Amino acid sequence: MVTCQTNFALFCVYFNEVINLLLILIFTLGATLASCATCCAFRFCKNISAFVPRSFCDNCYHSLTWWQLLPILGWAIQKGKCHFCDRPIPILSTALESLYGFIFIWLFFHSANLFSFTLIAGLLIWLLVLSLEDQRGMEVSSFCLYCGALLFTLWASPQVWWTIKTSWLALLLFFGVCLLFEYHGQLGPADTICVLVIMLVYGFHFGCWLLLLASTIFLATHLHDAPQTRHAFLPSLSSSFIILVFFQIY
Ligand SMILES: [Zn+2]
Structure with a gap:
């Protein structure tokens, strides 16, 4: 009986860990895709390729390093200011990253299946790119x-x-x-x-x-x-x- 209870307790602990890891992964996926969507919308508006050059500060044009590109964390580590020129980084991108991270978690646990989840997630990101472009320049x-x-x-x-x-x-x-x-x-x-x-x-x-x-x-x-x-x-x-x-x- 004692062994059974110990095994069940261990299973609960592992299950909890897996769920926590899954939550972090899905949140990161939502936040990363929202970050890419914000970047793509900015680049499309300025007629810059989505891939080249690598991400840069739109004030001092200094290339950003990998840790500055981390969704939410990059903004928090830099205390909301560009590491090179001290100009405040607009909060919009970070707010969208947080929002889409939570939306993805909610969607994942409320979608009927993986197909439904990926389809809605894809549509949300597509609409986000187009909305940001529309908001910025009235065209997409x-x-x-x-x-x-x-x-x-x-x-x-x-x-x-x-x-x-x-x-x-x-x-x-x-x-x-x-x-x-x-x-x-x-x-x-x-x-x-x-x-x-x-x-x-x-x-x-x-x-x-x-x-x-x-x-x-x-x-x-x-x-x-x-x-x-x-x-x-x-x-x-x-x-x-x-x-x-x-x-x-x-
Ligand atoms: Zn800068």
């Missing part, structure tokens, strides 16, 4: 937009076929309305493509909820702005996707 890189759209449509092809088969008329009408909005300058092609991809993957209903929530967030955040001012819509869309995924409305 065609490569990232179209390659991402193609990748996710192929990745979730069984779900996409099902949505087309069951809601093709509604999709066509929706696409027509989006084109009308685009014609009148109320919507950009990137907004339409992102909504359509998510709609194809998660169904017409989900797409409608997403658009409704995104429009509400967009209106609430720009309520007091001048009517003619142009604003990025993708950050609202991205936030809405996180909220809907969080409440598992898919």
Whole structure:
């Protein structure tokens, strides 16, 4: 009896350790991908290659060493300032790294399977790159937009076929309305493509909820702005996707 209890206690300790290690790994994955997304968005906006040159401070242009690139830790070790020029490092990247780290952990334990987890995680990172680009320069890189759209449509092809088969008329009408909005300058092609991809993957209903929530967030955040001012819509869309995924409305 004593041996049995000891073995069970040991199993519990090991199981706890494995879960803790898994949590750290998933958090690191989310934080690292968010960090890459922030870097890619910055580079796409400045027409710099995503791979060359290596990461640098955007004030003094000094190349960053490996420990300065560590998600969250790099910022904390440098006390929020560039190691070379002392300029404060914007908190946005670190905040996004922390947020996406926690989102990934939540997703991992609430997704139906690994396929579902990787698909949502991939979509979140794709939307993050596009949102940051849209927020910064009111435009997104065609490569990232179209390659991402193609990748996710192929990745979730069984779900996409099902949505087309069951809601093709509604999709066509929706696409027509989006084109009308685009014609009148109320919507950009990137907004339409992102909504359509998510709609194809998660169904017409989900797409409608997403658009409704995104429009509400967009209106609430720009309520007091001048009517003619142009604003990025993708950050609202991205936030809405996180909220809907969080409440598992898919
Ligand atoms: Zn610097």
